Amino acid sequence: MTSDFPIALHVLGFLTSRGGGPLTSDQMAQTYGTNAVVIRRVQSKLRKAGLIETRCGAGGGCFLGRKPEDINMREAYEAVTPEPQLLARHPMSCEEVVPIVVGHFVNEICSDAEQALLERLESITIKEMDKTLRARFRKAFRASRDSQVKKAAS
């Protein structure tokens, strides 16, 4: 299980909250708590899917490839996932009838269930994520500031 998907959401969400870019991979790596190369590896996949654009050189960085209301989470997921394969599949190498038939069925079930998950992801846009996050940020920063004031007073 890769953490590419959370990283992808972090990239897209961070970009949206900053008005579309540019942001460097270093900035994103620091807020996510990892190395810039890890971020760039995910960005590489997002770029191929057209979800972001990048510009080399000084002052460059990462941009949203589309308006945040035109990007949904399923696209982000599929961009960073080779084949949607969350559930392990039945091995199909065997020659016998029983495991082959059972295997096919299990694989169908898994694909079907994954489809349900993807449809759920499809219903949420990055824009909506950003909206929810903004409200939470206000709350979190207020709380964080209050606790600092408290600390200073004690």
Added chain:
Amino acid sequence: MTSDFPIALHVLGFLTSRGGGPLTSDQMAQTYGTNAVVIRRVQSKLRKAGLIETRCGAGGGCFLGRKPEDINMREAYEAVTPEPQLLARHPMSCEEVVPIVVGHFVNEICSDAEQALLERLESITIKEMDKTLRARFRKAFRASRDSQVKKAAS
């Protein structure tokens, strides 16, 4: 990603097709194409969830713990999966506000999407799986027999 889930379905499906048991872990291992210990490891989890029973000693083996119409695939999935965590989560170790808030949100989305997948699995019982498989077995065995007849004739 473990292949515990396909193995679990294989165990439950195989048991159902044989009228509930008993089947030895060796029989299951051979039809699945793995080692008996691998099967028993999965069986251990299924047993704890009450989906199967096992009997030691000669003539022993594995039995269905309930009627196949009373076991659905979600139960099988949850029995072999510690926490339903198909999608990687945002790391929550950081101290800063931004990644924490984003992380919470991402985790909620993931849980929500996984819920959709689980509900899909819940809608299919082992009995229904067995019914579908029976029809396919008939077809597959017919085809397999025909091709052998053909081979013998040539």
Added chain:
DNA sequence: GCTAACTGTAACGATTATTGTTACAGTATT
């Protein structure tokens, strides 16, 4: 044109998860 600040990607090692296997103790049947 030079330098600084970026990206893109290959390569490597450390860590961890998964799987197959052996081994052996425990239990039921005959």
Added chain:
DNA sequence: AATACTGTAACAATAATCGTTACAGTTAGC
């Protein structure tokens, strides 16, 4: 007592993931 099972620990092999370094390519601004 012998046989045929289960249950589980332990270990090695393999593969996936992640962080890191290294370095080539690109752009902006002086």
